[in-house]
Amino acid sequence: MNLILDKLSRVFVPVETTEITENRVIAIATLPVVEAISDKDDDGIIDVLERIEQNSKLAGEFLDNMSGVLNEVSRETNVSAEKLKELKSLGLVQIIETKPIIHHVSDMMDNLSIFLENRSAAYASNIFDMANDARKLINLAADFNDNEEDIASLKETLSGVVLRMEENILSIDGMKNEALGLQRMTKQFNGAKRRLGLNVDAYIADTKSAISMFKNIIEE
Numbered sequence: 001m002n003l004i005l006d007k008l009s010r011v012f013v014p015v016e017t018t019e020i021t022e023n024r025v026i027a028i029a030t031l032p033v034v035e036a037i038s039d040k041d042d043d044g045i046i047d048v049l050e051r052i053e054q055n056s057k058l059a060g061e062f063l064d065n066m067s068g069v070l071n072e073v074s075r076e077t078n079v080s081a082e083k084l085k086e087l088k089s090l091g092l093v094q095i096i097e098t099k100p101i102i103h104h105v106s107d108m109m110d111n112l113s114i115f116l117e118n119r120s121a122a123y124a125s126n127i128f129d130m131a132n133d134a135r136k137l138i139n140l141a142a143d144f145n146d147n148e149e150d151i152a153s154l155k156e157t158l159s160g161v162v163l164r165m166e167e168n169i170l171s172i173d174g175m176k177n178e179a180l181g182l183q184r185m186t187k188q189f190n191g192a193k194r195r196l197g198l199n200v201d202a203y204i205a206d207t208k209s210a211i212s213m214f215k216n217i218i219e220e
Contacts, residue, residue, distance in 0.1 A: 045140045048133045055126040055133070062123040069115050073108045080105050102185045109179070109192035116199045124206060131213040134158055138217065155218045162214050169204050176200035 080101045087097050134154075141150050180197050184190050 043136060043140075045137065045143075048136045048140060052130055052133045052137065055130045059123060059126040059130070062119060062126070065119070066115065069112050073112050076108045077105055099186065102189050106186070106189045106192040109196050113192070113195045113199050116203075120203070127207075127210045128213075131210060131217065134214065135217045135220070138220075158214050158218050162211050162218070165207055165211050165214075169207055172200055173204060 083101050084098060138151055138154050141154060144150065176197055179193055182189075182193060
């Protein structure tokens with residue numbers, strides 16, 4: 001059990017990025033409250049473990065893909081920043097030279113927003129299902145003799161999941177603040193910044209909801 005929950009905890013390791021003008025985000029549908037376990041629920045411990053493993057895999061794939069998009073945005077943004085510095089050093093900072101560069105950065109931010117808007121709902125569902133199944137797992141562990149140590153270990157692993165999710169939020173929020181702090185350059189650029197900021201805020205709000213669900217499970 002702990003091996004699978006350890007996989008889950010690694011899903012939320014913050015992705016290191018270079019200093020940047022962008023932020024990684026996920027816009028997630030609002031997460032519901034963890035459901036009570038019905039007396040008619042016939043799930044067994046193997047069923048629950050299989051679902052946790054599958055949802056952990058899907059969530060990890062989403063975050064890996066997001067990391068790839070973020071790294072591309074970071075790389076392209078840094079290249080664009082260097083181009084602007086070079087133009088400035090040559091005394092050539094004029095609209096005709098700078099506008100295409102700003103346009104490219106705007107496109108990069110929009111690409112990230114599009115990715116998040118298209119893929120985040122499924123990620124939210126994975127997180128919600130994992131929270132429900134984590135609670136079921138602790139409940140089912142009570143069927144075994146000498147279960148107190150196992151349950152304590154499961155809750156400790158969940159605490160690690162929560163910590164990593166909180167670290168992930170801090171990292172993403174910092175990147176968002178960098179992006180929103182950029183100068184207003186063009187209408188397209190400003191719209192891309194705002195769109196990106198909304199996606200980050202949605203991610204943070206819903207990840208906090210997921211954290212709250214896990215904490216409630218730990219405290220039960």
